[in-house]
Amino acid sequence: MPVIEAHALTKTYGELNAVDGIDFEVAPGESFGLLGPNGAGKSTAMRMIGGTSLRTSGTLLVNGLDPETHGPEVRASLGVVPQTDNLDPELKARDNLLMYGRYFGLPYSYLRPKADELLEFAQLTDKAAEKVDNLSGGMKRRLTIARSLINDPSVLLLDEPTTGLDPQARHILWDRLFRLKETGVTLIVTTHFMDEAEQLCDRLVVMDHGRIVAEGSPASLIRQYSTREVLELRFGSERNAALVDRLRGFATRIEALPDRVLLYAEDGEESLAAVRRDGLEPVTSLVRRSSLEDVFLRLTGRSLVE
Amino acid sequence: MSELTLSVTPPDTDRVARAARQAARVRRWGWWYQAEWRLFSMKAYLSSVFGWAVLVPLLYVLAMGVGLGALVDGRSGGIDGVPYLTFVAPGLLVSTAVMSFSNEMMFPVMSGFKWQELYFARAATSGSAGQVAIAELVAVTIRSLGESAIFWVVLISLGATSGGLSALMIPIGALSGLALGAPIAAYSATLANEGFQFSMIQRFVLNPMFLFAGTFYPLATMPVYLQWIGWISPMWHGTQLARALSFGLPLSGAEIAFHLGFLIVAAATGCALTIRNFRRRLTK
Known part of the structure; x- marks a missing residue:
């Protein structure tokens, strides 16, 4: 069963077709990219997958469930890394992880060791007691990714994961995402950086004006269109x-x-x-x-x- | 063949079953998980919250109750048959609760959508958009109960009220806060950009309601064309109830029902609108 099945997926805001009848499927363990310029409809498509943007028409199944009617069930196995790091700046790094896990209804007996494990994974162990306000941009991004893994998701949605990071921070992040992929997590990545898409994605769709204009692996797309x-x-x-x-x-x-x-x-x-x-x-x-x-x-x- | 299926299926089924169990728990308790952490994150400014909760009543009670009170009591022997300090104390408790609640429903709510985007973070968990709204209202109501309790203790220690029934001023204060705070939260949730709206609310809604809500003198002493401000102000309705509880201001059963009914309807409507507006914004 595909992890995600979208058919004629559409989202309109007034006159604007943000997502204009797209079809795609993502297989378990696959790393799938949505490539396109700002405003192409990538982020809207991502939010529809999490059920946090209601679609105008079309069908969408995530792990076999409709995110609009089964939002809590779908999101329970979904990790979301939004474009902006919406961490709680007043709280310590570790508390941000505990808090987020709690929102998934997970018990603290599970969350405490899990938070430590994820801080280690994100190379933030020595920042565990630091207030988020005091972390650098790259650290915040890594903490956001760690946070998205607190519920042990099978699918990870990454919206522009490395925008605004310096080259070194990007490479650290890519490395962490690779490791996740190796453990069988399905990655769905939006980006407008072609090098990122080439690094991270097995397969991608190119989006423009809400439509999918091409689909394939990075290499096959280059062969076909260039x-x-x-x-x-x-x-x-x-x-x-x-x-x-x-x-x-x-x-x-x-x-x-x-x-x-x-x-x-x-x-x-x-x-x-x-x-x-x-x-x-x-x-x-x-x-x-x-x-x-x-x-x-x-x-x-x-x-x-x- | 069947062995192969067995070795693959259990972890998957496990995962699905675990997700379903978690989701069921969050459907029921998600609002509380979020409210709990909202309260916890207030500890960053807990000392200032606590400081204000003690200082504000002290200042008001000293300035109005003792200072102005000496004058009023000297001239007319108090209001409604009680010393001025006793008369003014319940009104100060209620209006402080309403002010504090309302403020917590302006910039912090806007920030949840706009600057820190914490609401979007919460909506991406198993919790629902409606629960994000409920959590916010619940957390601030609990905080308001705490602040009103501190206010009440200060009033008791100054002899401005007595024990017993007057403790019910604590929930009345929080309910009055919710009756104005919830509609403000609903409004804040619709704002795309921070402009002049919040200072307008402060100047043209909160301040008039505070000054013309019969806090410092009975509303009936105002000309009728100004009394309506009190009628639509949760502060007045809450204050009247608080006075009945604090020093036994005689209210008929109908009056009590009217004041309580006003607060409950305003709070419930505000909460419903807040939930609706949060949902719209978080699932756009």
Whole structure:
């Protein structure tokens, strides 16, 4: 049985279709991503899974139950990491975990050792008695993740888990999430960072304007919608657009962005050499592998992070 | 084959059964789990709560009861047949309870949705959106009972009231607080952005209700066109009941029913609206 089954899932706010009839399924133990820019409907979809946003139409089953009619039962086996760390700043780190566990109706005899175990997992043991107000951003994020695990959930919903964190803090977090995945927890992640999606997700859907525009593993999406490599050229903001027609012959596909031109090719170095042979000398050039960013650009005509 | 199924199924069934048991417990007691922790987190400012609960009655009773009282008693021999301090004390208990309750239902409620988003955190647990609202109201009612009890002890120690029935002023104070605090909570839950609304409530709702609710003199001494402020003020209804309990202000059965009925209806309506508005906001 899939952990999550959504069919024609829709949420409208007045005129706006925040989520516009999406279908997806998530298998147990899978790490599933919702990738898209801000406002694509990712967070709304996540909140519907927890039954904290009521859907306009469509069907949704989480562990075989409808979250709207069986909210307490569904949420009992769900861990939620929201976009903002809504911890209680007045309480100590450990008390935040105990409190949250209590809201799930769990007894303190279970919660006390569990809280210590999770503080250890989040590398916060020495901060157990510290007030949340005094923790750094990365520590708060880890504490929020620890909090989401207090009820031993089978499904973890992570909404933009590493937004606003520095690179080191992100890597620590990713490492912790990997370990969870290894224990069989199903991860559902929303992100607008392609590197995060590539790191964390077995499979993902790309969302735009409330719709799913593509689905697959990160590698298969890149194979399907992009070339192996990308050549990024800068000729100066005035000339970029003007040169597009002349560059067309050197690539499978071309995208002209305000600050640079992207040439999609199997071999970027070779394309660069060909461009130079043609007498064009870019101000800067860069050859890189295709990423989900390129997939998104192809699918929607827009960048993920604007 | 059957062995394989057996080795896989139990942990899963276990998990499902455990989740169902937890959820059943939370459906019944979730409001209390949350209220308990709301009260616990108040301990961060417990000393100031306690300080205020002692200081405010002392200040009011000294200024109004003793200072103003000397003047009133000297001129007219008290009000309603009792010394001014005795007359004013129940009103001070009730209006302080209403003020304190109302304040706890303004910025803290807005913060639960807007700044700290603690309500959203609670709604993501097994608890329901309605329970988040109930927990908030219950926790602040319990706190209000505590504050009113301290106020009552201060009044007794100053000789402003006697024991016995006057202890019932404690629940009357908390009920009066809920009668205004709950409607304010319902309103606060609808605010998207903090603006001038709370200071407007303070200036144009709380202050007039305090000044024109017959706290310092019988409402009947006011011209009729101002008396309506007292009629719609939970402070007046609570104060009248508290006076009957504290020094035996003669109230008919109908009057008692009217005052109590007003407070209960206002509190119940406010609670129902708070639950509805919390639900709307937390399941948007």
